[in-house]
Amino acid sequence: MSQPDAATSRAVCTFVWRGHASDVAVQHAIRGFPQPLRMRRARGADLWRASIDVPRGSRIEYRLLIRHGGHVENVLDPENPRIATGPAGEMSVLLADGYETPVWAERIDSVPRGELVDVQIPSAALTADAHVT
Numbered sequence: 001m002s003q004p005d006a007a008t009s010r011a012v013c014t015f016v017w018r019g020h021a022s023d024v025a026v027q028h029a030i031r032g033f034p035q036p037l038r039m040r041r042a043r044g045a046d047l048w049r050a051s052i053d054v055p056r057g058s059r060i061e062y063r064l065l066i067r068h069g070g071h072v073e074n075v076l077d078p079e080n081p082r083i084a085t086g087p088a089g090e091m092s093v094l095l096a097d098g099y100e101t102p103v104w105a106e107r108i109d110s111v112p113r114g115e116l117v118d119v120q121i122p123s124a125a126l127t128a129d130a131h132v133t
Contacts, residue, residue: 011096013060014051015039016079023067024048027074028060036065056098061091 015026017039025036030052039048054060061084066073076083077092084093120129 009056010053011056012053013096017048020046021066025065026062027065028062054096058096059099060094
């Protein structure tokens with residue numbers, strides 16, 4: 001969730017998770033913020049939250065780290081339908097107030113879609129085939 005600060009070009013973004021856990025944090029790559037960003041539990045409730053102040057128009061990819069004793073789950077935000085897939089796998093996406101999709105990221109219907117092909121390349125250095133997509 002993102003709300004603009006009318007006095008500045010900043011936006012306050014709030015991450016929320018509901019559930020039983022011993023600790024909850026936000027895994028992210030936002031410069032200038034603790035990694036991971038720890039969430040605070042509301043007193044007497046199973047509601048966790050953390051708010052940060054970011055530039056308007058920011059796009060933030062993140063995952064939630066849910067700790068149950070000694071076990072940590074690394075999960076997508078169950079309340080956020082926005083998901084991006086990249087080299088690190090699937091990430092939840094938060095769009096701060098004022099975000100606009102860049103032109104280069106828009107799908108152009110007249111451009112044919114590509115395809116992924118799996119190939120094997122013999123490697124003397126690895127003494128095995130390298131599997132590449």
